Amino acid sequence: MMNLKGLSPCMYAIVCSKKTKEQWHKAVRCLHDKYNVIWPGKVRVIKYDDSVEQALPELQRLRPSYCCFVAIHSECSRSFVRSVHSVTRKIDPSNPFTDTLWGILTGQEEDDVVFAVQQVQDSLCVSRVLGGTGVNLKKFESGVWYSEGEQGVAYRKKLGSAEACKESCAPDATGDIVAELSSDRDEKNDKGVDMVITSGHATEHDWNIGYNFRSGQLIPMDGNICGLTVNGDVIPVQCRKKPKIYSACGNCLMGHISEKNCMALAWMHSANVIQMTGYIVETWFGYAGWGVHKYFINNPGMMTFAESFFANQQSLITKLHKDYPEFCDKSVGEANSVYKKCFNTKATARKEMTRECSGLLYDQDSLAFYGDPAYEARIAIKKEEWDYDISIMELDPAGLSPGWSKWELKVKTVCHGSFECPIPDDKTTSFGRPPVFVFPCSMRDFKVLEGEAVINCRFILVSVFGNYTPGKEFKVVFAVQL
The missing domain is CATH 2.60.40 (Immunoglobulin-like)
Known part of the structure; x- marks a missing residue:
């Protein structure tokens, strides 16, 4: 561990609009009080009028180690997420990288944010995982993932087992997944989950459990996550107040907060998700989403979930500036045009180069991280798996x-x-x-x-x-x- 006496002058900045500060005063105060105990006198609140870019001068002056953007859900547009990406790379204008560990803290209502802040434990040990896509279960103590490519197939690793075993499940796994999400977390009896991982077809209003076969969905209903079976049955997820983290690594639009009744907010409100990564756009490249696992899962326990998101973003920016320096300042719109154009060329080598360049540009500001960036959610340390x-x-x-x-x-x-x-x-x-x-x-x-x-x-x-x-x-x- 790198021990530094006193640490930096500003350890934690809370950035919010004046509207959020007024309407969610309790949430902002809880966050401030929590970290002012840990870093006395090193927590600051930065308010802006109507644009997060207005906070940049104060961020450049304070240079915070962590930066939490507290925002009412109506403020969390696609452009807001992209502005947060951009602003946090401009705190130190001498280089193109992100200069603070950041997260966006929001919810359907203020109590969702207060729940995320006021955890009984200051950290979450992620030991059991639930996947709607392939997961390397060896890196976890236990867990299960339901295949999105093979109907009626799941892989389960029981507590104490070295390997995962293939097993049969219902052709429509909706009920099984809802049951896993609804189970109380009981480490001794290997029930409940600490982390959820999904991929496959999705929008702001649904996630299709099967990728290439007909299956059920998870949907938001009145702000709550529910299962919708192929037969039309609705099964609500009924969670106790136990926190989870969520990686929507391969889903389109799962991180886009388009309205109050959307998937991202429903995960936070009714499934107790306190940290989440998700695309705010349709995903076709995947570097930003899937790459978080390279840091978080491959070396279990080395990094927190927030650090893994941060590290993968810096890997993306490094690759973009190293391999495509002439394109690194292009916009997302230009990246889309380059991507579309690349499929009209017959030169394969050029096609691949152009696709990668445009994909890195496309992904650079397209993955949201929701949650407190200083909260330590990490997989149970398994050095033998590093x-x-x-x-x-x-x-x-x-x-x-x-x-x-x-x-x-x-x-x-x-x-x-x-x-x-x-x-x-x-x-x-x-x-x-x-x-x-x-x-x-x-x-x-x-x-x-x-x-x-x-x-x-x-x-x-x-x-x-x-x-x-x-x-x-x-x-x-x-x-x-x-």
Whole structure:
């Protein structure tokens, strides 16, 4: 762990409109009080009139380590999410990366936000998972996933088992999935879930459980998540107040808050989802959504869910600027035009290059992270399942100016694999993304002294690409100043 005395002057910023501050005063106060106990005097509230960009000057002055955008659901438009992405990359204009760990805290009503903030435990140990798509269950203590490609098939890993077993389930798995979501969390008896993962066809108003076969759906009804079977039966999800996290990694539009009665808000309101990633657009590329798993699941326990979202965004930005520097400032609209045009060319090599470039641009601001960015939801640590190990140690700062500290970061692989995926929405390649170490707070200045790495005020990414074998070690020496 990287221990830094005192940490940065502003550890946590709460950014909200004046309207949200007035209408959701209790939620903002709860959030402020929670973190002011942890970081006394280092929590700030930043208010703006009608545009999140108006908060940028104050964010640049404070340079917060964490930034929580509290917003009434009617404010959480597609353009709002994209503005948050953009603003958080401009806090330090000297580089193109995200300068703070951020999240958008919202809900159908203020009590949803208060529930997310006022957890009895300050962290969530994610040990049992529910999937509507393939999940590497070896990385979890237990869980089940229902196949979206094979009707009537599920894979289950029981508590204490080493491997998952294939089993039969109902052709329409709606009832099974609703039952899993509704079960009280009981670790001893292996009931309930801590994390939900979905892919497949979806909109703001439904998720189709089967991808290439007819099955049921989950839908929002009066703001609550319900199962809708192929026979037309409606089965409400009935959850107790136990928090969950949710990765809608492969769904179109699941993260788009189009109105009060939508999927994202229903997950928060009735399924107790306190952190969530989801696309605000139709997804076709997949780097942003699926890549979160490379950090969160592949090395179980190394990163929190919020850190994994942050790390994958920096991997995306690094790849965009490294491979396509001439296009990195293009808009999403231009990315769409490039993508459509690429299918009209007969040059395969150019087609693939253009598709990847436009896909990275398309994904860059299209995945939302909802929830408190400082809340620690992480998988139960299973070092025996890690793809690589990261260690960090402080070195003698001799030769550096006063106020600087010197560090050595080592990455050592423990299995065969690749730091790059053959396709952007790859589900199986280990590790599939370059190693990232997230700093415990924001740094005022930073520099790489030895080795190949990308660094900014909030992270360091080791520039490792291609295949690797077990026991391969990479070292970077860097200096930072608080």
